[in-house]
Amino acid sequence: MLDDDEAVATLLALASLAATGPSAEGGVDAAATSAYGKLDQFLPARLRPRVVTIRASLETSPQPAPSVAARQLGVFADAIAGRETMAFTYLNARGERTDRRVEPYRQLHHLLRWYLLAWDLERQDWRVFRLDRVSDPARTGDRYVPRPLPAGSASEYLRQGLNRGKxxxxxxxxxxxxxxxxxxxxxxxxxxxxxxxxxxxxxxxxxxxxxxxxxxxxxxxxxxxxxxxxxxxxxxxxxxxxxxxxxx
CATH class of the missing domain: 3.30.70.250 (Malonyl-CoA ACP transacylase, ACP-binding)
Structure with a gap:
C-alpha cells in the first residue's frame, strides 16, 4: 500500500534507526537492521527496483547510543494501552539498583535516548526513567485510573527535568x-x-x-x-x- 515516497521514507527511517546503538541482540536497532534488508520483499514489484537502488546508494554513519530491546518497548506500550501497572528494576546514574512499581504513561525518544514517563507508586510522584537502565520489566495485572499529565506533554516534562539547574x-x-x-x-x-x-x-x-x-x-x-x-x-x-x- 506504500507509494514511492512512503517506501523511500520507510527505508530511510530504518537506516537511521539501525545506525544508533551497538546493535545488541534483541535491540530495536538490530531489528531495524534486519527489517532494512527485508523491506523490498513486502513491496509491490514496481517499487522494488527503487528500494534496491536507494539501499545501494545509501550509507549512514554510526551514532553511538544505548540500545533498548524492541520487546521491552512493546511490553511498555501494551501496559500503557491497557492502563496496567509495571514492575521493574532500575539502575540510576549513580549505579544504584532499586525495584520500582509504576503507572506507565508515555515512551519518549529524545536526543538518541529512550525514556519512560510514569507515576512512581512508592514515591507518589512523576518520574522519568531511561529505558536502557530498566531490566526485568513485568506487567502486574493491576489496572490504574489515568492521572492528568504533569505538563502540556510528556516531552515538555522531560525537557523541564533535563534542563533543571541550567x-x-x-x-x-x-x-x-x-x-x-x-x-x-x-x-x-x-x-x-x-x-x-x-x-x-x-x-x-x-x-x-x-x-x-x-x-x-x-x-x-x-x-x-x-x-x-x-x-x-x-x-x-x-x-x-x-x-x-x-x-x-
Whole structure:
C-alpha cells in the first residue's frame, strides 16, 4: 500500500534507526537492521527496483547510543494501552539498583535516548526513567485510573527535568534559521525564524563556554539575554579576546 515516497521514507527511517546503538541482540536497532534488508520483499514489484537502488546508494554513519530491546518497548506500550501497572528494576546514574512499581504513561525518544514517563507508586510522584537502565520489566495485572499529565506533554516534562539547574538563555542571531540549526544540532534548543536574516533561540546551558564556542562557528552577530553572571562572563571573555588580538 506504500507509494514511492512512503517506501523511500520507510527505508530511510530504518537506516537511521539501525545506525544508533551497538546493535545488541534483541535491540530495536538490530531489528531495524534486519527489517532494512527485508523491506523490498513486502513491496509491490514496481517499487522494488527503487528500494534496491536507494539501499545501494545509501550509507549512514554510526551514532553511538544505548540500545533498548524492541520487546521491552512493546511490553511498555501494551501496559500503557491497557492502563496496567509495571514492575521493574532500575539502575540510576549513580549505579544504584532499586525495584520500582509504576503507572506507565508515555515512551519518549529524545536526543538518541529512550525514556519512560510514569507515576512512581512508592514515591507518589512523576518520574522519568531511561529505558536502557530498566531490566526485568513485568506487567502486574493491576489496572490504574489515568492521572492528568504533569505538563502540556510528556516531552515538555522531560525537557523541564533535563534542563533543571541550567541557565536559561535567549539569543537573537543575525543569521538564517537553517544556519543556526546546523550550528546547534547537538543541543536541545528552541529555534524560530524571525525573518530571512534573523533567528531567535531559547536554550538552557551548563556553561557559557559551550555557547561561545558554537556561536563562533556561525560567523554572525548576536545578542545574549541571560542572567547577570552568564552575561558578565561572556563580556569578560570578549574583552580578553580583544586584548589578545590587539597590536602590542
Amino acid at each position: 541557565q536559561p538563555v535567549r539569543l537573537l542571531v543575525e543569521a538564517p534559521a537553517a544556519n543556526v540549526i546546523d550550528a546547534l544540532k547537538f543541543q536541545d534548543a528552541e529555534i524560530h525564524a524571525v525573518n530571512d536574516r534573523q533567528t531567535e533561540v531559547g536554550l538552557a546551558l551548563d556553561s557559557w563556554q559551550w555557547l561561545v564556542l558554537n556561536l563562533a562557528f556561525l560567523d554572525a552577530d548576536f545578542r545574549i539575554s541571560a542572567g547577570t553572571a552568564f552575561t558578565r562572563a561572556c563580556r569578560e571573555f570578549g574583552e580578553r579576546l580583544v586584548a589578545a588580538a590587539s597590536t602590542p
